Amino acid sequence: METEYRRAPGYWPRAAIFYLYLLFLYGPIVIIVILSFQDDGASLSFPMQGFSLFWFKEVIDPSYIGDFRWPFGRSLILGLIVMVLTMGISFLAGLAFRKNFIGNIVVFYLVVASLICPSILISLGIGLGFSNLGMTSQWWSGALGAHLSWTLPFGVLIMLAVFSRLDPRLEEAARDQGATQWQALRYVIVPITLPGLIGVALFGFTLSYDEFPRTSSVAGEFNTLPVELVNTLTLAATPAIYAIGTMTTVFSLVVIFVSFLAVYIIQKRRTGAGFNIAKKAEKASEG
């Protein structure tokens, strides 16, 4: 049957475009990963000056570049806080949007507006708002809000998509069997929407962890990692930037991989469980 199959006309040009695009997407990152393994020479391009872990050691234990460990720590903590808040707020909003409450269209358009609003306006507005109230915006206050204004649209839109595919009869069935509202939520809705929630977590964490424009005017005196990176870049670019790029990219890839793995395992167990139940039912009917 497979031998009968013929490629559609134009397959090869489209395949070529696709794989060239992947090269275009990943090529530059691969190059800086390679270039980050240089010796003490400050070459920003090829040919490579030796091969060593010099710049990685420099980032972990800095002697003459700026200290990136604290900005990383702040970005990590902020990312985790944003992740948890985005999950909670988006999940609750998803529950609410199932009922067509008054003003649901207004809230929906506010969410879209938050997505398309120029980042710098949010950042500057929060920064100036804080200073007019006699306070200074910090990474854990103003920047936290600025990040939520960016991660919540993704979270809410994902939850809307997840809930629109959720069969309301499942919850009704649970209630008919005597489950309380809380039990229906805990044992029916949360487990079913869990893969979507993991997706929201991935967006919440990574978008916050990497966010630069919305942080630029609100980070206060202590910078997050992306702000620190841009500042360093404007002052003096060394291969240390490449080493940090390598480390932070690997870190992001691990986070993405773990999220996907979690979703994959849940889906697998779910189909596995369904399969087992079906098998048992079959056996019972046979017996």
Place this chain on the structure above:
Amino acid sequence: MAAINAIFSRYATALQISPLLITLLFFLIGPVIVIVIISLWNFNGFMMVEGDWTFSNYIKLFSKNLTLDNYLQTLKMLAITLAITTVLGFTLAYFLVFDLIQLRTKLLLFLLCVVPFWTSGVIRMVAWLPFLGKEGIINQAVMAVGISDTPLEFLLFSEFAVFLSYIQIFTLFMMAPLFNVMARINRDLIEAAKDNGASGLQILMHVIIPLCKPGLAIGAIFVTALVASDFTAIRILSGAQVGTVMASMSNQIYNVQYPPASASAIVLLLAVLLIVGMIMRLVDVRKQL
């Protein structure tokens, strides 16, 4: 306890939506109001004068030739980026949906396209330096082959570099919604068109593209918003060579000229809302979720 439960179930929806509403109130509507207020404060050339209400920031903005140039430059970059990301994003999605057979391969390659979105934008910009720099890979190749004796200057810190980074990353915002709508196209429609004698081009033009419109609209909204408010690529890759609205606004912010910057930000927001509003009239975005 029962009373509390009754209150909870009576106001459940209100309680569920309020965290979102409160967050957006403080961190979306709040900042916009602050910016509107500050855009109406007088700027005397050195500092803003609190409570000195005036329209002068807007009048100055609209009377400067630079403003028009900034908007034309931004519109030009938006038009070119939209054109390229649409054609490229469509081709990528088409390949994934119609050319590949196995669902597992489709999803894997789709994820490969999307993964960079979850990595650092700043580092993605930095990654162009070894490629495009004066002594970068492209210039080394150009000089080795003998196309030019001197390094090409237009590669880095230029409009070209900004375009390259836009296309690299914004294409996925076009590709993902297109992938989503294309995957839902009923194959029977295509078979029916074939049976009625439609050519490949006719199927594309009269069946596939019309069914892709919602995806195109969502992609266009993303790309418009991203190009109009891009700050990172302009900051890192343009070398102050590209006069977009954002570039001049970030200059003003850097020079602590907050009232003019605020007026500019409000006008930009209105321009983006206008374009996005026009796109949203063409298609019901909420139905696509």
